[in-house]
Amino acid sequence: MSEPSFSTSRRRLLGxxxxxxxxLAMPAILxxxxxxxxxxxIVRAWGGVWVxxxxxxxxxxxxxxxxxxxxxxLTEDNEIKPRIWAAVAQGRVPPIHVNWDTTANxxxxxxxxxxEDLSDLPNLATVLPLAKPIGLTGVPIVNLYSxxxxxxxxxxxxxxxxxxxxxxxxxxxxxxxxALYNDGIGFHPVAQVLGGGKIADIPGNMEPCWxxxxxxxxxxxxxxxxxxxxxxxxxxxxDVACTISSNAREAKAKGVNVxxxxxxxxxxxxxxxxxxxxxxxxxxxxxxxxxxxxxLSTEAQQVWLDGLGLPGVAPGLKPPADLVGxxxxxxxxxxxxxxxxxxxxxxxEHTAEWFARFKEIMQS
Amino acid sequence: MAxxxxxxxxxxxAAPSLVVAGASLTAGSIVQFPPEGxxxxxxxxxxxxxxVRDALLRSLEVATVCTALxxxxxxxxxxxxxxxxxRAALAIQLYLLLPFTVPLIGSxxxxxxLFGELGLLGRVWPVGIACCVINLPxxxxxxxxxxxxxxxxxxxxxxxxxxxxxxTFLLVTLPAVAxxxxxxxxxxxxxxxxxxxVSLLLVDARTVTLPVQIYTQIRGVITPDLAAVSTVYVLxxxxxxLLLDRLVGLEIFLxxx
Amino acid sequence: MAILGxxxxxxxxxxxxxxxxxxxxxxxALEAVAARWPARAEGAVKWLLLGPALAVVGxxxxxxxxxxxxxxxxxxxxxxxxxxxxxxxxxxRLFGWGAFHATLWRSLLATLLVTLFCLLLAFPYAYALTxxxxxxxxRVLLVGLFLPFFVGQVVRAYGWLVILGQQGLVxxxxxxxxxxxxxxxxxxxxxxxxxxxxxxxxxxxMLAPALAxxxxxxxxxxxxxxxxxxxTLxxxxxxxxxxxxxxxxxxxATxxxxxFAMPAILxxxxxxxxxxxxxxxxxxxxxxxxxxxxxxxLTLLGTTVAGLLLAxxxxxxxxxxxxx
Numbered sequence: 001m002s003e004p005s006f007s008t009s010r011r012r013l014l015g016x017x018x019x020x021x022x023x024l025a026m027p028a029i030l031x032x033x034x035x036x037x038x039x040x041x042i043v044r045a046w047g048g049v050w051v052x053x054x055x056x057x058x059x060x061x062x063x064x065x066x067x068x069x070x071x072x073x074l075t076e077d078n079e080i081k082p083r084i085w086a087a088v089a090q091g092r093v094p095p096i097h098v099n100w101d102t103t104a105n106x107x108x109x110x111x112x113x114x115x116e117d118l119s120d121l122p123n124l125a126t127v128l129p130l131a132k133p134i135g136l137t138g139v140p141i142v143n144l145y146s147x148x149x150x151x152x153x154x155x156x157x158x159x160x161x162x163x164x165x166x167x168x169x170x171x172x173x174x175x176x177x178x179a180l181y182n183d184g185i186g187f188h189p190v191a192q193v194l195g196g197g198k199i200a201d202i203p204g205n206m207e208p209c210w211x212x213x214x215x216x217x218x219x220x221x222x223x224x225x226x227x228x229x230x231x232x233x234x235x236x237x238x239d240v241a242c243t244i245s246s247n248a249r250e251a252k253a254k255g256v257n258v259x260x261x262x263x264x265x266x267x268x269x270x271x272x273x274x275x276x277x278x279x280x281x282x283x284x285x286x287x288x289x290x291x292x293x294x295x296l297s298t299e300a301q302q303v304w305l306d307g308l309g310l311p312g313v314a315p316g317l318k319p320p321a322d323l324v325g326x327x328x329x330x331x332x333x334x335x336x337x338x339x340x341x342x343x344x345x346x347x348x349e350h351t352a353e354w355f356a357r358f359k360e361i362m363q364s
Numbered sequence: 365m366a367x368x369x370x371x372x373x374x375x376x377x378a379a380p381s382l383v384v385a386g387a388s389l390t391a392g393s394i395v396q397f398p399p400e401g402x403x404x405x406x407x408x409x410x411x412x413x414x415x416v417r418d419a420l421l422r423s424l425e426v427a428t429v430c431t432a433l434x435x436x437x438x439x440x441x442x443x444x445x446x447x448x449x450x451r452a453a454l455a456i457q458l459y460l461l462l463p464f465t466v467p468l469i470g471s472x473x474x475x476x477x478l479f480g481e482l483g484l485l486g487r488v489w490p491v492g493i494a495c496c497v498i499n500l501p502x503x504x505x506x507x508x509x510x511x512x513x514x515x516x517x518x519x520x521x522x523x524x525x526x527x528x529x530x531x532t533f534l535l536v537t538l539p540a541v542a543x544x545x546x547x548x549x550x551x552x553x554x555x556x557x558x559x560x561x562v563s564l565l566l567v568d569a570r571t572v573t574l575p576v577q578i579y580t581q582i583r584g585v586i587t588p589d590l591a592a593v594s595t596v597y598v599l600x601x602x603x604x605x606l607l608l609d610r611l612v613g614l615e616i617f618l619x620x621x
Numbered sequence: 622m623a624i625l626g627x628x629x630x631x632x633x634x635x636x637x638x639x640x641x642x643x644x645x646x647x648x649x650a651l652e653a654v655a656a657r658w659p660a661r662a663e664g665a666v667k668w669l670l671l672g673p674a675l676a677v678v679g680x681x682x683x684x685x686x687x688x689x690x691x692x693x694x695x696x697x698x699x700x701x702x703x704x705x706x707x708x709x710x711x712x713x714r715l716f717g718w719g720a721f722h723a724t725l726w727r728s729l730l731a732t733l734l735v736t737l738f739c740l741l742l743a744f745p746y747a748y749a750l751t752x753x754x755x756x757x758x759x760r761v762l763l764v765g766l767f768l769p770f771f772v773g774q775v776v777r778a779y780g781w782l783v784i785l786g787q788q789g790l791v792x793x794x795x796x797x798x799x800x801x802x803x804x805x806x807x808x809x810x811x812x813x814x815x816x817x818x819x820x821x822x823x824x825x826x827m828l829a830p831a832l833a834x835x836x837x838x839x840x841x842x843x844x845x846x847x848x849x850x851x852x853t854l855x856x857x858x859x860x861x862x863x864x865x866x867x868x869x870x871x872x873x874a875t876x877x878x879x880x881f882a883m884p885a886i887l888x889x890x891x892x893x894x895x896x897x898x899x900x901x902x903x904x905x906x907x908x909x910x911x912x913x914x915x916x917x918x919l920t921l922l923g924t925t926v927a928g929l930l931l932a933x934x935x936x937x938x939x940x941x942x943x944x945x
Contacts, residue, residue, distance in 0.1 A: 073569035360720045362890070437674045465923030561882075
């Protein structure tokens with residue numbers, strides 16, 4: 001148990017499997033044996049720019065190719081989870097066909113055993129190894145892109161240039177004007193480092209992390225979810241936040257002056273993916289798999305992820321013009337060096353405990 | 365003086381709705397008040413959306429089922445509680461208050477599991493039953509207020525004229541508590557129309573009701589088209605309220621006899 | 622036969638001069654059925670009437686039973702399944718959890734404060750509603766009461782986010798005189814404010830019928846006996862309106878205790894109520910065991926509060942008769 005899982009995963013992020021040749025087209029003979037097409041597939045997605053870019057990049061082209069309509073369900077990922085679990089437990093057809101979910105969230109479903117195995121997707125052979133989650137049996141989830149929890153800030157609050165350290169969160173002038181995710185997500189490894197601890201100690205000894213968060217509580221942070229960050233920046237409620245770069249990018253697109261950076265202590269990187277709940281009829285399962293397979297293709301990812309400004313797993317993707325060289329859009333080994341990835345299995349096993357500690361500190 | 369306080373409170377109650385309506389008229393693209401310029405373009409987008417119309421129709425179905433179930437069960441319960449003596453009166457009342465004392469999340473998960481077991485998910489009318497379950501105390505109270513004020517002399521008079529118990533019930537008691545029944549039915553209808561938390565757990569993308577649709581989209585970013593949807597919702601409902609006032613008179617809420 | 626109306630029935634011996642109405646035939650049939658009901662089972666009628674409501678609420682009981690079962694089992698985070706063994710581990714954990722205690726007191730305090738404020742504010746509103754001579758004012762007040770119902774909790778909360786935000790109306794107005802901008806949201810008072818304005822229509826609706834039932838003559842009688850306005854209100858009207866006040870208090874208290882949306886939207890994430898904790902456990906950490914435990918504790922609390930209020934109201938509140 002010498003080597004922490006982190007450096008292994010960082011290498012795996014980039015390792016072999018760059019473009020392995022052009023897409024594998026389905027041989028004509030197999031096409032003839034395709035099962036009956038359902039009238040529609042239901043795909044869960046986050047609202048706003050997320051579902052809009054999915055529609056543009058994946059859903060609409062899929063419909064054009066196959067004739068199957070895609071209906072998007074905007075229920076939150078964590079609200080649909082108990083419904084899927086109940087459906088599987090009661091032997092019913094689940095409410096959705098494809099769940100676009102965070103890998104962390106999806107891992108809990110995978111551990112419970114409610115995900116269909118996706119190892120037979122053709123495009124899996126050509127994408128980055130990042131697409132297959134570490135530590136799980138088979139491929140219950142397919143990771144589709146990664147994102148970084150950056151330090152987003154209002155440039156007007158930093159006339160001297162972008163902040164270089166996460167410690168700006170503790171500056172008295174930002175009291176009441178900082179924001180975090182309300183479950184602490186994205187911040188644990190950073191807090192661990194800032195509290196004087198080591199990444200290798202996660203999850204064994206997280207006391208440095210909690211010590212830092214206790215200090216942060218004095219700053220009266222606002223706690224919320226993705227849309228809250230965009231709103232808060234827009235309405236001038238906050239100056240600094242730890243959030244996914246796409247929220248800051250979205251605020252910027254709406255005309256709010258906001259920028260982001262990866263400070264010297266690093267930042268957490270995580271992935272999102274898609275999975276299929278068990279219990280679907282065989283033909284719907286087949287076409288749901290085809291949907292995810294299409295979402296793995298370069299053609300779909302280029303358009304889809306351009307709208308989100310996030311690096312995908314398909315080979316040969318080009319970053320959007322405004323994100324070339326941006327630390328939140330890692331493309332090279334050097335970019336990934338500063339980023340911290342916690343294996344999803346560890347996250348899934350400890351999320352409840354970390355959540356309880358975070359709440360304990362923040363709610364007292 | 366009470367009138368002054370009342371009007372001030374009225375303004376307070378109306379303020380957020382007015383602001384949301386005002387913000388929906390913005391020519392800009394974020395929700396703020398006062399809005400940046402005036403424009404009706406967001407309403408254009410909203411009224412085109414077929415999903416909104418479908419969701420509204422489903423919400424109406426839910427509200428109708430809810431009221432249809434609430435009226436008989438609530439009315440009979442209120443009459444029973446007022447006319448007869450129960451030894452376990454307190455226990456019964458606390459039992460009937462469970463829809464308020466069980467947190468909505470708990471009710472929602474429980475009903476989801478129950479309906480799942482019975483294979484009732486994926487349809488719209490079970491949502492109506494759920495709405496009735498979680499709001500039933502309102503119905504019982506509304507009718508109880510009327511029954512309470514009902515003079516028992518009336519029923520005795522009917523009996524002395526030779527009316528049997530069924531006749532008395534149908535022709536004397538029920539008409540006398542009608543104001544309470546109407547008031548309760550209106551409250552149940554409105555609450556079912558607006559219910560989103562329990563519905564969130566019971567609907568899926570094919571049977572989504574309007575409040576769930578609004579809520580799931582509001583949780584994205586609040587954009588002016590959502591403000592427009594909310595305002596249309598309010599206007600439709602306001603029209604319904606005014607219509608009801610015309611037909612029946614909202615004052616039934618005040619009358620207990 | 623004035624009460625039943627309609628034409629008189631046929632007299633014995635002579636052929637009927639008028640047709641026996643269908644509605645009368647149906648009523649007679651129903652009476653015949655009712656007459657079959659054994660006199661001994663007279664007491665069962667009241668249970669029969671209560672039956673449907675009991676059954677409707679019974680649907681919730683199923684959920685409570687499932688949750689009680691889940692609350693006694695512990696979640697295994699390696700397989701995300703509830704364990705098979707029964708234990709009180711969830712409850713033990715709960716009562717040792719600091720955030721639970723903080724949230725518990727926060728919710729209870731809010732329940733008390735919001736109920737008090739709502740009663741204080743609902744009284745003048747309901748009084749004006751029932752006592753005003755102007756039909757126009759009454760209609761305005763009634764419509765104004767109903768519209769918030771239609772708009773719903775979430776949209777109104779977002780309206781307040783816009784009004785009280787950093788760039789909202791209030792701060793804009795303050796800015797005109799050179800003050801602020803102030804952080805008016807995302808605090809405990811903001812949540813309380815949101816709850817009061819949400820609960821107010823409920824309180825008024827519960828209170829108004831009770832006030833309407835008090836005849837105005839009584840107040841005038843008190844005045845003619847020499848009581849001042851304030852004294853009349855306090856000593857005469859309020860006691861007579863007790864059933865309505867208790868009903869209003871009941872609704873507001875139980876709904877506030879279990880509210881989830883206001884603390885979530887106006888609280889900024891640091892002012893959670895118990896219902897938010899339940900929400901977190903069911904949705905975020907997928908710990909149905911702990912979530913069920915909190916939900917049951919909440920239900921017990923709410924039932925206790927309701928029980929205390931009903932006991933304080935005494936027999937006769939909410940139309941439930943004791944002996945008659």
